[in-house]
Amino acid sequence: MKNREYPKGTKEVAQRILKAAQKGEKVIIFGDADLDGIASVVVLKELFELLNPLYNQNNNIKVYFPNREEEGHGISDYMLDFFKEEAPCLFFAVDCGIANVKEIKRAKKIGFETIIIDHHPPLEKVAKPDLLVDPKQKGETYPFTDFAAVGLVYKVAECALENTSYPEYVKEKLLELTALATLSDLMPLKEDNRELVDKGMNALLTTQRPGLLSLIELGEVDLQTDVDIFQKIIAPLNSARLIDNIAESYLLLTEDSPKEAKILAQRLIRQNKEKKAIIQQTLEELIQKIEKDKKESLMIFEVSDYWPVPALGVIASKLLQIYKKPVFLFKKGDEESVCSARLPHDLDGVDALIKCKKYLETYGGHPPACGCRAKNSNLPKLEKCLEGYFKKQVKKS
Ligand SMILES: [Mn+2]
Incomplete structure (x- = not known):
């Protein structure tokens, strides 16, 4: 049987994850705070928990989202200081990292083994992590390169789960998030993305995730309608705020209790409405100004x-x-x-x-x-x- 093809670096990362999960190694997952980054973090964390259920009980996976206003985009020194006592450990940057040349160098010095899964095009200088997946890097041979970050994390998960006997719903749980985040990041819906989104939207119809069920129920979402999916699921997940560097959408998507999920979902829906009102007001002010002078x-x-x-x-x-x-x-x-x-x-x-x-x-x-x-x-x-x-x-x- 012909081996499946994956974007460059995917197999190496999948193998490293299998090894880490087997030993229950300490893991830090750092993701951008938009839905693509958040879904990437959730998919990666759930992959680790699947491979080693002990991760569900111990505190060996830590996640972190940067506060863009204070820390800017990508990996910051602030975050590295925050986690430096955790070394040695496996450090993932998802949906960001390719531009963090200095910070990756420092992370390695601290004692982190560094893995970047990013879909941003490299700038002049490229970060040199221990392992890298980024189809926009030089030398990529995989034919499709327009993945959202979550699509790449899903590919890593698929590769890690290859030749295992997990039931299909295990992958579906990851695919529903992959679809939503790929749509959210406005990636071109062709080739691999088309397949991921089609499968993921199908999985969403029978989702068991309390957070998504709450959004669907509270928003009376018609899952056959794109507008509903964007406005009632993706928008609230995207307008998430951070509490102590954890995105509220992350809390919603990983919440097991339907009761808690409903409270969280209500909060996200309300915040999204407030955000929309601010956007409308700001837009009107700006248009006036632009038209005037x-x-x-x-x-x-x-x-x-x-x-x-x-x-x-x-x-x-x-x-x-x-x-x-x-x-x-x-x-x-x-x-x-x-x-x-x-x-x-x-x-x-x-x-x-x-x-x-x-x-x-x-x-x-x-x-x-x-x-x-x-x-x-x-x-x-x-x-x-x-x-x-x-x-x-x-x-x-
Ligand atoms: Mn992204």
Whole structure:
């Protein structure tokens, strides 16, 4: 029988997981705090628990989500300090990590064995973990590369469970999350993603996960309708807040008690409504401002100190839909600002940020949806630099 093919690094990671689970090694899973990152963490954690049920009882798997406003995107020194006493252990970064060159170096020094499962394209410098899955890396031979991070984690799980006799529903439980997070990350629904989403949406019809059942029940969700799935399941899961670096959606998705799950789900639904109201209000204010004095500009570059960071991406996407030009929205902090950017498909935001990186602290993401962090004092120069970049692009076309 021909062996199944997997993205580069998948088999090595699966093997390392099997070995770690057998011995019950200590594991830290660090994920981005959006639904793709959260689902990636849940799938990986549940894989470990499947392989070794003792993980359900001991405290040997620790999970952590970064507070983007304070820690920025990806692995931070703050997080490494928080966990350094845990070394030696197996450290996973999922849905982030490929850009964390310095932090991965430091993690290794602390005594972590490091594994990155990411789907972001590498920037100029690539982190060098002990093991890596990222189909956007150089030398990838797998034909499909547009996975969400959760799709890659699922592939790792599938590979680890290959040749085992687990019943099919075990995989279905992981697939339902894979489908939701792949949809949430707006990945192209073709080839592998199409298959993962079709199977996962099918699994969702008979889900036993109390958290998802609560969302379905409270939202009176029609699972045949895409709009319902996006607005009533994915949106509340995505507007999650963090409590002590644990995402509330993570708590909901891993909750065993239907009663607790219902309380959590109610909270997420309420928070999502509040977030939507803030987004609407902010959007109206911004549109007014843009219509008044910036209608002709090449890009939208706005800074404010009261926008909620998790809403920036959504607001930027809506402005992009209306104005069809690059949008950079900054939430201003005391010294630094966090930016979420959205761009038309013929422009590359990551390239723009690279060209202006001397004004940035960190940057990353995908060409049409990216972000960065900059010192407040650098914002005027950054705006000029980006303007210059887009002026050149317009001339070229
Ligand atoms: Mn992602």
